[in-house]
Amino acid sequence: MSLQLLPPHSWTPGNPKPGIYLEVPERHYHQTGDLSVNADSGISSSMAKKTDQEGTLSQYLLDSGTKTRSLDLGSALHLAVSQPKVFEKRVRLRDVQGAKQSNDYKRALIEFYEQSIPGIPRPECLNPKAPVPKLDKEGNPKLDKEGNPLFEKPEEPKVADLSAHIEALETAADSRGMIFLAPSEWSKLQAMMQSVKTYPGDGIRRLLRGGMAESSIVATCPETGLKLKCRPDFLEVRRGLIVDLKTSANPYPGEFGREVSKWGYHFSAAWYAYVCKLAGIKINQFAFLVIGNEAPHDVALYTMDKATQYDGEIRVRYALDQIAHYYANPKTVHKGINPVGFQEVSAPWWSLTNETKAVFGQE
Numbered sequence: 435m436s437l438q439l440l441p442p443h444s445w446t447p448g449n450p451k452p453g454i455y456l457e458v459p460e461r462h463y464h465q466t467g468d469l470s471v472n473a474d475s476g477i478s479s480s481m482a483k484k485t486d487q488e489g490t491l492s493q494y495l496l497d498s499g500t501k502t503r504s505l506d507l508g509s510a511l512h513l514a515v516s517q518p519k520v521f522e523k524r525v526r527l528r529d530v531q532g533a534k535q536s537n538d539y540k541r542a543l544i545e546f547y548e549q550s551i552p553g554i555p556r557p558e559c560l561n562p563k564a565p566v567p568k569l570d571k572e573g574n575p576k577l578d579k580e581g582n583p584l585f586e587k588p589e590e591p592k593v594a595d596l597s598a599h600i601e602a603l604e605t606a607a608d609s610r611g612m613i614f615l616a617p618s619e620w621s622k623l624q625a626m627m628q629s630v631k632t633y634p635g636d637g638i639r640r641l642l643r644g645g646m647a648e649s650s651i652v653a654t655c656p657e658t659g660l661k662l663k664c665r666p667d668f669l670e671v672r673r674g675l676i677v678d679l680k681t682s683a684n685p686y687p688g689e690f691g692r693e694v695s696k697w698g699y700h701f702s703a704a705w706y707a708y709v710c711k712l713a714g715i716k717i718n719q720f721a722f723l724v725i726g727n728e729a730p731h732d733v734a735l736y737t738m739d740k741a742t743q744y745d746g747e748i749r750v751r752y753a754l755d756q757i758a759h760y761y762a763n764p765k766t767v768h769k770g771i772n773p774v775g776f777q778e779v780s781a782p783w784w785s786l787t788n789e790t791k792a793v794f795g796q797e
Contacts, residue, residue: 445650449474450663454713455650459611460509463650463665476652476663477757479705483698485753507619512679514627515723516647516668526550528614540596547603550614554606557599560591622727626681629731637735641677641721645670653712658758664709674718676706681727685734690724700738700746701753708750 440453447465466475513521530546532539548554568576568584576584607614615623630638645668652663668677678699682690694700699722707717720743722736738746783791 447475450476450650450652452652452654452661452713454715455652456646457648458650459609460648460665461608463663473660473757473761476661478663478665479702482705482750482753482757483701485756506613506615507623508681510613510615510619510623511626511681511725512648512667513613514623515630515679516642516677520647524611525613525615527620528616537590537593537596540593540600541591544596544599544603547600547607547614551603551607551610551612554603557595560595560599563588625729626725626727626731629725629733633733638723638733641675641723641735642668643670644672645675645677651709651713651715653709655712655754658754660754660758660761662705662709662712664706666706666710669710669715671715674716676703676710676717676720678702678706678720678722680722680724682724683727685724685726685732687734687736690722690734690736694738694742698746698749700742701749702746703738703743704746704750708747 438453440451440455442455442457442459444451444453445455445458445462447462464478510521510525513525528543528546530539530542532542544556544560548556565585565588568586570576578584647668648665649669650663650665652661654661666676667679669675670677680690680693680699682693684690703720707720710717719737722734724734724736726732786794
């Protein structure tokens with residue numbers, strides 16, 4: 435069954451209908467209803483992954499639909515790599531100087547935001563007040579030596595009012611998909627993008643050719659009845675290709691392989707492939723574009739071996755079974771690691787002293 439390609443305005447936050455959507459804002463994609471009641475908002479890879487990692491459906495999974503503002507640098511990097519034209523429209527350098535706790539900095543930040551995000555009214559309490567003349571004891575205006583009137587020092591706006599307006603502006607920016615980077619973040623982003631641009635050959639350009647960036651896919655699992663969703667960084671339907679952009683402290687094969695296991699990247703790959711399959715899209719290849727997040731920001735392209743892919747598929751099936759079991763038996767939600775009593779734990783064998791190993795080595 436092939437799902438319909440739907441416009442972004444038809445996405446219903448908290449209860450999207452099955453389909454393939456383009457240009458759905460990230461905050462709308464992550465917006466959920468009460469997952470402890472039903473899965474109408476869709477189970478995502480990151481939510482299901484917690485079930486796999488913890489071995490049970492935890493309260494964390496049910497709460498994980500609430501999405502805070504994304505890490506700005508990571509979001510900006512995704513746009514720069516896969517949607518450069520969108521990057522130019524949405525990402526700005528927030529070059530505001532000063533001590534962040536000072537009123538001068540807050541006022542400068544407000545001025546910067548108001549220029550970048552038009553249409554947000556400034557609260558009356560922050561508008562300049564009419565100057566108040568100084569008066570003498572008889573109520574007459576005080577004058578300086580040249581005969582000019584003297585005025586009282588303008589009242590400083592309250593810190594709480596400044597902070598509240600900054601928060602309102604940042605919320606408005608977030609709702610419009612805008613991202614503001616500090617100078618240090620901007621410089622780092624430029625360095626990372628330079629590494630991508632200078633990657634040998636045209637492998638990255640060919641990899642990201644002709645597909646859809648940040649598409650949102652919703653489908654219903656026929657076996658469990660659960661509504662599932664995924665949001666591939668890059669999807670090319672004709673080639674059956676998904677590209678997942680990752681940053682890594684060490685982008686070389688051995689260390690990144692460990693990160694695949696640690697962070698469940700193979701789980702995500704299997705999840706994306708399964709949701710795409712339900713949407714009528716066959717995934718033939720899942721590739722990683724990895725960028726080092728520290729200088730010199732080395733770049734690598736990876737795929738996974740068959741054993742790793744298979745392990746991801748098994749884990750997805752296990753997670754789906756666990757989640758389906760919860761919705762069939764909602765009172766079984768796990769709220770403790772070992773609520774029935776004490777459980778014995780052990781320090782890693784390698785961390786023990788030689789004397790301890792000698793005593794307990796035969797047990």
